[in-house]
Amino acid sequence: MGTVNEMRSAGLFKLINNTDIRDKINQLEQNENLDRILLPSITRRAANSMAYVDQNIVVNKEDVGPFANIRWDDLRINFETLCKDSQFLASITFTRSVREVYIRRN
Numbered sequence: 001m002g003t004v005n006e007m008r009s010a011g012l013f014k015l016i017n018n019t020d021i022r023d024k025i026n027q028l029e030q031n032e033n034l035d036r037i038l039l040p041s042i043t044r045r046a047a048n049s050m051a052y053v054d055q056n057i058v059v060n061k062e063d064v065g066p067f068a069n070i071r072w073d074d075l076r077i078n079f080e081t082l083c084k085d086s087q088f089l090a091s092i093t094f095t096r097s098v099r100e101v102y103i104r105r106n
Helices: 002-009 019-056 079-084 086-105
Strands: none
Touching: 019 086, 079 086
16 A cells, blocks of 8 residues: 555545545545554454363364364364353354454454
8 A cells, every 4th residue: 555655645546536446545545544453453352252162162172273174073072061151152252253253354
């Protein structure tokens, strides 16, 4: 967006006669600013929720990297207890919302 900022600073942005193109450039810049400012903030807030979820769902497997093939049999979950844990339920809800925001942004 550096070139766009330079054009604005020099008063040259108005030289783009096509309003659709100007609108698209403005939207792109707004999205970039949102990604740069908002998403890191959301990620920081989500870290505590994700950590709480991770503490309560135990994986009985050595390889738990991002591409690990984890099945339900590999998880040790006490559903009865977790369904009564309001912090766990709130954490699941929040992390799901964050995931949806990231999916929509990409």
